[in-house]
Structure formats: C-alpha cells, structure tokens
Amino acid sequence: MLIAVHRFIRYCPHALDDARAMCAAMIKAERAKQDGSLRPMIENFIDYIHTKEFRLEDGTLARNRPHLNTLWLDDLFMSVPALAQMGKLTGDVKYYDDAVKQVLQFSQRMFNAEKGLYMLGWVQGMDVHPQFHWARANGWAVMTLVELLEVLPESHPGYADVLAQLQAHIAGLASYQHGTGFWHQLIDRNDTYLETSATAIYAYSIARAINRGYIDKQAYSGMAFDPAFYYFRPVNPYATHGYGPVLLAGAEVISLLKNSFPKMNDSAVMFYPEEIETDQPIFGVE
Template sequence: MKTNIFIVKTSIAAFLLLFSSNVSAQEPQNDVTAPLHLLQPDYPTPYGVQSVETITATLNRVYNFLESKTASKLIDSKTNKEITNLKNLDENTVFEPGAFRLTSYEWGVTYAGMQLTTEATGDSKYANYTNKRLKLIADIAPFYNAKLKKDEKYPSPIIQSLRPHALDDAGAICAAMIKAQRAGLKADLRPLIDNFMDFISNKQFRLPDGTLARNRPQPNTLWLDDLFMSVPALAQMGKLTGDVKYYDDAVKQVKQFSERMFNNQNNLYMHGWVQSMEEHPQFHWARANGWAVMTLVELLEVLPKDHAGYNDVLNQLRLHVKGLVHYQDGTGFWHQLIDRNDTYLETSATAIYTYAIARAINRGYIDKAAYSPVVMLAWNAVSTKVNEKGHVEDVCVGTGMGFDPAFYYYRPINVYAAHGYGPVMLAGAEVIFLLKNNEFEINDSSLQLKSKK
C-alpha cells in the first residue's frame, strides 16, 4: 500500500551522491566522504507527515467497510423482508444482519468518529452514516417503550438503550446522540438521551462519596473505563441543558477516580481499584488509559472555563499526556500494558491516544511543538493497521479486569473487535485538523512543527 508521506529520502540520496561522487565505488563511505548523519534510517513505520488526501483515503476504507457491514434497516426475522412502515413493527422485528451492534458503547464512539470526520473533510457521507442509524433507533423507540411498559420481556432490538443495566449501555451512545443533535440531526433523540442520563445520574451504583462503581469482579470496584462511559455524556448534557449539576458530577468523577487510580510517579492510571484490597495491583492497560485521556479532552471541550474544576481537569490531562508520551514505542504504537514492552503493540489504544493528543493540541491544552511529532508518528502507525478491506488490525477484544499479568498479555486480537473503528475515525479526523492549521518540516532528518518566525 502506497503512503503519501513527505520524507527526505530523495534529497538525502542526492546529497550523498554529491559528496561521494569522487569516491571509488568500491570504497565505503566514511565521515570524510559523506554526511553520514543524513543516512536514511530503516524505519519500521513510515516517518513524516501524511497528506490530507492520504488520511482521507484511509478513513474512506474504514467507512466503506462499516457501511457495508453495519445494519441500517429493520427486517422481519420470519420473512427476512425489510420493514419500511413503522406500523408493522412487532416481536419479530430485528436489525438486518451485520457485523457490529448499533447500540453498543463501541458504536457510540464510531458514531462520534463519523460525525467528526464530516467536520474535518466536509464530506457529509460520514455524518449520514451516524444520522441514519441514530434516527432509526429514535424512530422505533416509542413503539418498544410502550410494549415494554406492558411486558418487560417483550423482544426489542434496542432493549440495551431502553433499559440500560450498566454504564456501557448508556454513556458513549448518549454522548454521541447529544453531539448529533447539537450538529443538527432532525430526530427525536431527547427521550433516549433523558433515559440514559437518568440511569447515569440516578441508577448506576456508586460508592458513598458518589464515585461511579461496579460490584464486579469484586464488590465496590472502580473501572477506569467508566470514566469514559459516564463523563463525556455528563459533560455533553451540561452543554445541552446549561445545568451545572452535570458539569459538577463530571468533574467529581475525574477527581475521585484520579485520587484512587492515578500513579503520580509514572503519570498513568491503573485499570482497576477495589475498595477492600489493602494493596492495589497496578496494571496500566492501554485502552483503559485511552478512555481516560479521551474523557479529559472531551470534558474540557465543553466545561466552562470559569468552572471551579476546569484547571484541575486541565492539569490532569497534561500529566496524563506526559506519562503516555514517555512510553510510546519507537514504532509509534503503544503496548497492551503501557509500561511493559514485552506485551504486544495495540492499535485501538494507539488510535485513541492519537485522537486525544491531537485534539489537545488543536484546542491549545498542551504544547503543540512538543507533541505534534508524537501524533504524526502515532497516526502513521495506526494507518498501517487499516488494511485494503478497511479492517482495523491488531485490536484487543473486549476485556474485563484482571489482577495478574497473563490476563492482559494474552488477550486475543480480532479485526471484528469493535473498539478499533471509532478511534481510527476520530484519530484521522483530528490529525486532518492538525495538518490544516499547522506546517511541518524535516530539520536535520527529524520531523518538526514549523515555527512561525
């Protein structure tokens, strides 16, 4: 696969030829006959900056795959015929066969990624992917809500959204719905949004101090993942309604998760924290840290700057980015366990970091000269894992919580692990914004943000 990246191979070759033109072909180049510091390294990942067109081509492959493999219609499970009239909904109604679940948290991320890609490229097809599926969910919700009020066991293809039982069911898709509504989607999403928010704010289990928690795998357990499964939705609801209580709860979750789970020595989060444990094993699982850094960026984007917690969240983001960047592998990826470089290189986490760090740069939260090359290397790495079919490769499958290394070391990877697709769309879109607003150059063989003199 060709990648349109500006590098200095051609100019280096010409320069070396110029300096070595008087040297015998049999004589090896040395410090006198050639500028050895300009020899091109054998990079395992393309080095430099991709063009907007190349990035868009990568995102297009993902879009084409998802458009063909994700349901957008209803069918009758007995006849396999499409249902076009919503008056014909019944207990046999299902989504058409597809490879991914329309109401999963992973697809909440994908909906947001498609929406952002339209903003970055100007091509409406990406947002249309999101809009037609969210509208379909909204259109059938009243029918199934009415049925479920009479019979809680009535079959529904969107039961997960109508009767959420965990933050995974609610937060990410709720945030995506609010973003779509704010972007102009004409669909009756508000009843679903209110239902999700009622679950997050009032029904999800919490510790006595209000920290969102679960009772698995142990009683009173904090999952780092739950920052993302709650805070962006709370933040977006604050923006949608103007009610400060949602911002307050979002900031409280960041503060109280971080007090328990953030390691101030390496600036990474542990994956899980169990209240009853005297010792808290620290497994710095990459994707969970991705959900955390993504949460911080998404919260800052809508949190009023005069909110009492704004600077705390900003400082937490800066610390976390500093910690993550320290552990980036030379290939541009991050490892499955961030600080254990004998674990495999994982794509979904790398894509999330690419997005979050690029967005933090674009929003002025972090030093763009220091971190932009990190982002470009990371995107180059991610793009090598999008194959010609649009599959995202080397993505860790869904993962519970473990307290031993083998659990994380040997989690399977699969191209149908839904966690990789939304992050890739988000990452590519945000890198496009970064490229549109900045210039890069090769300076003494290294990629640099071009400074304005």
C-alpha cells in the same frame, strides 16, 4: 421503526455499559439538529447515569462486579462525556459538577502520578491495589479528559484541575511511546505486544489536545521532542562526534585506573583510594 424507537426509549439500562458513549453521541446529534427527536432517549440514558448507577459513598460511579465497590477505568468514558454534553445541552451545572467529580475521584484512586498512567481496576475492600496499566483503558481515560474540556466552561471551578490531569496523563503516555510510534498493550511492559487501538486513541487525543491548546504544541510536535527523531536518526561510521567522545572516555578511564586501586570485591569492581588485599584479581588491570 416507530415500535423499535418506542422500545428503545422505554428500555431501562442496568449498567453504564448499556448507556455508555452512545448517550454522548446522541446529545451531540441533538445539539446539532435541535429538533428534539432524540431527547426522550437522551433523558432515559442520562437519568440512569446521573441518578441510578451504583456509586460509592462519595458519589464515585462504581460496580459491584466482579467484586463489591469496584472502579473500572472504562466507566469514565461510559459516563463523563455524556454528563458533560448534557451540561452543554441544558446549561445545568449539576452535570458539569458530576463529570468533574468523576474525573477527579477516579484519578485520586487510580492515577499513578509518578508514571503518569492509570491502572485499570480498583477495589475498595483491598489493602493492596495491583497496578496494571492497560493501554486501551488509558485511551478511554485520556479521551474522556479531552471530551470534558471541550464543553466544560473555563469558569467552572474544576476546569484547571481537569486540564492539569490531562496534561499529566499525556506527559506520562508520551514517555512510554515505542520507537515505531505505537504503545505496548501493557504500557510500561515492553515485552507485551504493540497495540493498535490504543495507539490510535492516543494519536487522536494528543492531536486534539494540541489543536485545542490544552498542551504545548512545541513540546509534543516540535524540535526533537518526538521519539521518532531519535529512533530514526541516520547512522554514519564517519561521524566525528562519535569518535571524539570515545577517545575522551578512553583517556579518562585510563587516568581513573592509574590513580585509583580497582579491586574485585563481592562480585563487583570497587575503586579504592589505596591498595587493599583481595584474592579476586581484576582481569586486564596491572
């Protein structure tokens, strides 16, 4: 056993995949135990993340595979939680600074603010950056933001930006939730399958964000803000609030037809202010 541990301590990672969230978990365990037994392994991994992993010129953690100067969204989760936890363990602000920098610089390149979703990959040398919003990768991102905020001091100059990024991402994710409560494999493409692992990650992250006060509890678990409220409303053929609007709509459309001059033109119904000549009749309209 001691030989195995010794080899593990001396093991040199070659990518973030080799250190990943395991390092963050070790630091959490070390913070709980405070006996120093995990410290050599922690130092080995955090040194790789903080000083040896390849970076772009602005310090953003990157890969040179499968293309040069490539960002993978997964790498947020493989680096930021460990950096943030190391900041908590040591009190050294440089780890917090690096964690915040990664979140903000990844988001600058890979977050679609209009959709509130992250793309999976980004290549520096490309002029066009195709956007595929993979569900599980977005899960790593939202969980990273929650993990960072849990230990990042509120006095840190980047705290407000990280919090705003989390809120924007959760708002985006919530808008694409399927009626079953799940999310699609490609979040914004409804013809892809409903994906379990990402849904579980979102459920965890959103619930934790609510519990920690990062997002408004009422907005995400309150009055009619859950899509299930709408998807599973009971259907009643005798509901008068259904008949009334139908009668109102019918009466108003009849009035519209009587006071306008609808004609078929260029494959669509056009409403004209006066009679025009056309050889395309409107069926059912006299």
